[in-house]
Amino acid sequence: MLLYTMKRLLQSIVTVLLVVTIVFLLLRLLPTDYYFTEEQLIKLTDQQRHDQLAAAGLLDSPFVQLFRFYEDLANLDLGTSRRIQHGVPVTQVIGGKFLVSMRLGLISLAISLFLGVVMGVLQARYKDKFGDHVGTAYTVFVNAVPTLITYSLVLVLGARLFKLPSMYSVRNVARSSILPVVCLSLTSTAGYMLWTRRYMVDELNKDYIKLARLKGLSSRKVMYRHVLRNAFVPLAQYLPYSMLLTIGGSLLVERFFSVPGMGTLLTDAISRYDTSIVQAVVILYASLGVLGVFLGDVLMTLIDPRIRLISKGNTR
Amino acid sequence: MDMTTNNKPGLHPGGGGSAADDLFTFAEYRHAQAEFTASTEYSYWRSVWRNFLRNKPAVIMSFVFIILFIFTFVAGVIGNYRYDELRPDNKLIFLFPNDEFWFGTDNLGRDYWSQVWYAAQTSIKLAAIVGVGEILLGVVIGLVWGYVRSLDRFFTELYNVVNNVPTIIYMTLIALMIGQSFLIMAVSLICFGWLPTARNIRNMVFIYRDREYNLASRCLGTGLWRILWRNILPYLISVVVLRLALSIPSTIAYESTLSYLGLGLDVNTPSLGILLRNARSYFLDFPYLLIFPAVIVSVITVTFYLVGNAFSDACDPRNHL
Numbered sequence: 145m146l147l148y149t150m151k152r153l154l155q156s157i158v159t160v161l162l163v164v165t166i167v168f169l170l171l172r173l174l175p176t177d178y179y180f181t182e183e184q185l186i187k188l189t190d191q192q193r194h195d196q197l198a199a200a201g202l203l204d205s206p207f208v209q210l211f212r213f214y215e216d217l218a219n220l221d222l223g224t225s226r227r228i229q230h231g232v233p234v235t236q237v238i239g240g241k242f243l244v245s246m247r248l249g250l251i252s253l254a255i256s257l258f259l260g261v262v263m264g265v266l267q268a269r270y271k272d273k274f275g276d277h278v279g280t281a282y283t284v285f286v287n288a289v290p291t292l293i294t295y296s297l298v299l300v301l302g303a304r305l306f307k308l309p310s311m312y313s314v315r316n317v318a319r320s321s322i323l324p325v326v327c328l329s330l331t332s333t334a335g336y337m338l339w340t341r342r343y344m345v346d347e348l349n350k351d352y353i354k355l356a357r358l359k360g361l362s363s364r365k366v367m368y369r370h371v372l373r374n375a376f377v378p379l380a381q382y383l384p385y386s387m388l389l390t391i392g393g394s395l396l397v398e399r400f401f402s403v404p405g406m407g408t409l410l411t412d413a414i415s416r417y418d419t420s421i422v423q424a425v426v427i428l429y430a431s432l433g434v435l436g437v438f439l440g441d442v443l444m445t446l447i448d449p450r451i452r453l454i455s456k457g458n459t460r
Numbered sequence: 461m462d463m464t465t466n467n468k469p470g471l472h473p474g475g476g477g478s479a480a481d482d483l484f485t486f487a488e489y490r491h492a493q494a495e496f497t498a499s500t501e502y503s504y505w506r507s508v509w510r511n512f513l514r515n516k517p518a519v520i521m522s523f524v525f526i527i528l529f530i531f532t533f534v535a536g537v538i539g540n541y542r543y544d545e546l547r548p549d550n551k552l553i554f555l556f557p558n559d560e561f562w563f564g565t566d567n568l569g570r571d572y573w574s575q576v577w578y579a580a581q582t583s584i585k586l587a588a589i590v591g592v593g594e595i596l597l598g599v600v601i602g603l604v605w606g607y608v609r610s611l612d613r614f615f616t617e618l619y620n621v622v623n624n625v626p627t628i629i630y631m632t633l634i635a636l637m638i639g640q641s642f643l644i645m646a647v648s649l650i651c652f653g654w655l656p657t658a659r660n661i662r663n664m665v666f667i668y669r670d671r672e673y674n675l676a677s678r679c680l681g682t683g684l685w686r687i688l689w690r691n692i693l694p695y696l697i698s699v700v701v702l703r704l705a706l707s708i709p710s711t712i713a714y715e716s717t718l719s720y721l722g723l724g725l726d727v728n729t730p731s732l733g734i735l736l737r738n739a740r741s742y743f744l745d746f747p748y749l750l751i752f753p754a755v756i757v758s759v760i761t762v763t764f765y766l767v768g769n770a771f772s773d774a775c776d777p778r779n780h781l
Contacts, residue, residue: 159621162621163625174636287709289713289761292720293732296736296750299744300750304747395721414636415632415636426629
C-alpha cells in the first residue's frame with residue numbers, strides 16, 4: 145500500500161508539473177504589452193517598458209524563464225503578484241481569497257450532501273410514487289436548464305420576495321451569503337439526489353435485501369443500515385474531490401454575486417496577465433484535483449473493504 | 461438457427477468408408493442461408509423508431525422542440541424590427557412589453573423580441589455544431605483509445621493533463637490570443653469537449669474488447685476499423701445518443717456561462733449569455749428582461765433533454781422485440 149501511495153503521488157507530481165509547464169509556455173506566447181496597464185502603455189516610453197521587463201527577467205527566452213521558475217518552485221517560492229496587488233507575495237494574495245470561497249463551498253456542500261442523500265433515499269423508498277416524480281422533475285430541471293438562468297431566477301426570487309442582498313458584501317457576510325449558498329446547493333443537491341436514487345434502486349433489487357426483509361427488519365432499518373451503506377460507496381469516491389474543490393470556488397456564482405473569492409481571481413489574473421498568480425492558481429487547482437481523486441480512492445477502500453487498489457494476482 | 465438442416469445435403473451416413481472424400485462432401489454454399497439468423501423482419505433503426513413513437517410524451521416534446529426551433533427563424537421576420545436594423549434610442553429605454561415591442565425594450569431602447577429569438581437561434585446553432593463535432597471526434601478517438609492498448613497510456617496522460625486544468629484557463633487564453641467569434645468558440649468548445657466523451661467510450665470499449673466474438677473475429681483477420689465499426693460500435697449506440705442528447709443542453713448552458721463571464725462569444729453575436737449579462741443589472745427592476753429569454757431557452761433545453769433520454773432508451777436493443 146505504501147509503495148502504491150508513493151507511486152501514485154510521484155505520478156501526480158509529474159502531472160501537476162506538466163500542467164503548469166503547459167500553462168507557463170502558453171502564457172509566454174502572448175505579446176509583452178499585456179504586462180502593462182493601459183495607463184502605463186500610454187505613459188511609459190518604449191525604452192522604459194523595455195527596461196522594466198528586462199529587470200524583471202521577462203525578456204529572456206521562455207525556456208530560460210521556465211528553468212528559473214522551476215528553481216523558485218524547488219525553493220517553494222511562487223513569486224509576487226505584478227498587477228492584481230503589486231509586489232505582494234502570491235501566497236498572501238491567495239490566502240486572503242480562498243477562505244471566502246471555501247466557507248461558501250463547504251456550507252453548500254454540507255447542505256446539498258444532506259438534502260441530496262436524504263431525498264435520494266426517500267425517492268428510492270417511494271419509487272414511482274408522486275414524491276419520486278417530483279424529485280425527478282427537479283433533477284431534470286436543474287440538469288437541463290442552463291445554470292445561469294437558474295441563478296438569475298434565484299436572484300430575482302430572493303431579492304424581490306425575501307429582500308435579500310443581491311450582492312455579496314464584506315460588511316454583512318451572513319445575509320449576503322444566503323443567495324450564493326442557495327445557488328451552489330441547488331445545483332449540487334440535484335446531483336446527489338440523482339445518484340443516490342440510482343444506486344439505491346440498483347441495490348434494492350439484490351438478494352441480501354430480500355434476506356434482510358425476511359429477517360423482519362423494519363423498512364427504515366433496511367434502507368439506512370444496509371442499502372444506503374452500499375449505495376454510498378460510489379458517492380464517497382467523489383466526496384474528497386468536491387471538498388477540496390470548494391477551495392477553488394465557483395467562478396459563475398462568484399462573478400454573479402461579486403464574491404471576492406478564488407473563482408474570480410483566476411480569470412482576473414489571466415485577463416490582467418498576472419503570470420505568477422495564474423501559475424500558482426493552476427498548481428493549486430491541479431494538485432487539489434489529483435489529490436482529491438487519490439483521497440477518494442482511499443476513502444472508498446476504507447468504507448468498503450471489498451475494494452482493493454492493488455490488484456491481487458493476475459487480472460486483465 | 462437452422463444450420464444443422466442446412467448441412468444435411470452434405471452428409472452421407474453410412475456411405476462407403478473407403479476414403480474420407482466419400483464420407484464427406486462439401487456442403488452447397490447458399491449465401492442467403494449463411495447470413496440467415498433470427499427474425500428476418502428485424503431492422504434496428506425501424507425498431508428504434510417504433511419504440512420511440514410509443515413514448516407519447518417524448519413525441520409531443522419533440523414537436524414542441526421542432527416548432528420552437530423553426531419559430532426562431534420565423535420570429536425575426538414577423539417581428540416589427542429586424543435584428544440587424546436595431547439602433548439604440550434613448551426615448552425608448554425599458555418599455556414594458558406592448559403592441560409594438562412584444563418583449564419590451566432593453567436598456568438601450570432596442571427591441572427585445574428580435575434579440576431574444578436571434579440569441580436562441582445562435583445558441584441552438586452553436587450547441588448543435590459543438591455537440592455533433594464533440595461526439596464524432598470523441599467516438600472515433602474513444603474507440604481507438606479503448607481498443608489499441610499501446611495508445612492507452614498516451615491518451616490517459618493527455619486526459620489527465622487537460623482535465624486537471626480548469627477549461628476556463630484555456631478559454632481565457634484563447635479569447636486573449638485569438639479573439640472571440642462564433643467559429644473560434646465552436647472550435648475551442650469541440651477541442652475541449654471531446655475528451656470526456658472519448659473517455660466514456662473508452663471505458664465502454666474495455667468491456668467488449670476481449671469478448672470471445674471479438675477474439676474470433678481477430679483470429680479470422682478482421683481489420684481494426686471493421687472490428688471497431690461493426691463489432692463494437694453497435695453496442696455503444698445508446699450511450700452515444702445519450703451523450704449527444706445531453707451535450708446540447710449542456711453546451712447551451714456552458715456557452716451562456718462563458719459569454720456571461722466575457723470569455724465566450726463577442727458582444728455583437730447575441731446569445732443567451734450575452735443577453736443575460738447585459739440584463740444582469742436591470743432585471744431586478746425589469747423582470748421581463750430575464751423571463752422571456754429564460755423561458756424560451758429553458759423550454760428548448762428541457763424538451764431536448766427529455767427527448768434525448770427517450771430516444772436513447774429506444775436505441776437500447778434490450779428494449780426491442
